[in-house]
Amino acid sequence: MEPVGFRRGLDYLLEQGLEVEVVTTDRSPSIRKIMREEYPEIHHEFDIWHVVKGLMKKLLSASNKKDNRDLQPWIKSICNHLWYACSTCGGDPDDLIRKWKALLHHICGVHRWEEDGQEIKCVHADLTSEEQRRKRWLRRDSYAFKALTAIALDKGLMKDLRQMALFKHTGKLEVFHASMLKYTEKRLHFHYSTMKARTQLAVMDHNENVQREQAYTNTGQARFNVVYPKQTKEWVAKKIYVPTTQTFRQNLVVQVVRRRLDPNIKIKDPQSYVSTPPIPENIAQKPKPAKEEAIQKHTSRYSS
Ligand SMILES: [Zn+2]
Incomplete structure (x- = not known):
């Protein structure tokens, strides 16, 4: 499909x-x-979100191995780094890949290195000696670092990164799919015309609410919710948006009534006529037997 x-x-x-x-x-x-x-x-x-989700899954499963435990505290930062590399490469896949690979230096506590005869350094501010001492850097000869290298330089991921430099998202589409569920419930079966009309309603609802802004308290504070996602197991703040509105429904009703009151429009006008396929009386695939016959069968089941 x-x-x-x-x-x-x-x-x-x-x-x-x-x-x-x-x-x-x-x-x-x-x-x-x-x-x-x-x-x-x-x-x-x-979509960056899908790729980061896949990366996180791989890192989590690698870090669950005893030898790779040291990877665990880094997982969130690694995923953030991919997000950062995509969002700052300005559409240039080479820049994206360069930034992504810098991870393998930084994570070992190396913030300046040479690549093709050029000196490259991390973009973050210089770390104090205290910070440099406290971070849990990986050793280059550790299993954790080797596992990370295999995941970070994976051929498939490298290829995918070339198609992520524009930092595009499908998040809005996911939101639309969620609001589709309100109109086209999955447990129910709808005929084509109904399905089409319900999808159109979902589109109108989505379009009316897609640009919603973050909600503010009376004192002008931006509103957040603090949630605990199963996957990352870390508390995070999520924006609270202003409530949705459905004024399109009112407009729709007004237009339908106006159309019905318009003497120039005939009910059978193909523009306003929704064709529905003939609905069978029941779901049976065999013709209905005579009642006597059915009763006979019913009683013979108990008499024998
Ligand atoms: Zn660094």
Whole structure:
């Protein structure tokens, strides 16, 4: 279903004459293949959040091995570093990869090093000798460092980084999918026309609320919630946004009533007529037997 929907959606935009320069998705193999083979002229980017999530999973599983324990306190910083490298590379994949690889020096307590005859240094301010002493740097010959190197320089990740320099996000789409659930509940089956109308409602709801701002208290303080995600096991502050609104519903009702009151519009007007396929009386695939026959069967089950 996903590839079919993806192709249809993208083709529709292209047919409408929209110039699509970049498409951002997760790293789904089927979508990668479609982008590479069918839309080679469109640049394909990966969503940073999905990539960081995958990286964190790998780091967590590596750090659970006894020999790699020293990696544990670094996991969050490593993920933040990937985020940082993507957000500051200015769209240049080479710069992104250079910044990402700097991690392998910094984590050993080395903040100046040479690369291709050039001196390179970390972007952070110089550490005090106290800070330098207290950090739990990795040793270059440790198992933890070797495991980290294998993950950080993994060929697949290196290739993916080349498609992440634009620092694109699909977060808004995830938010839309969440609000879709409100209108198209998964446990219920909807016919095509209903599904389409409900999706349109979800789109209108999303569009009305997509630019919501952070909520403030009466005294002008930005509001936050402190939550504890299962994955990272660290308390983090999350912005609280102003409540959603649904004024589009009111507008919709007004327009429907206006349309119905308009004497020039016939009810059977194809514009206002929603076709629904004939609904069968029940879900049975066999014709209904005569009642006597069914009763006979019922009683014979008990009499024998
Ligand atoms: Zn450093």
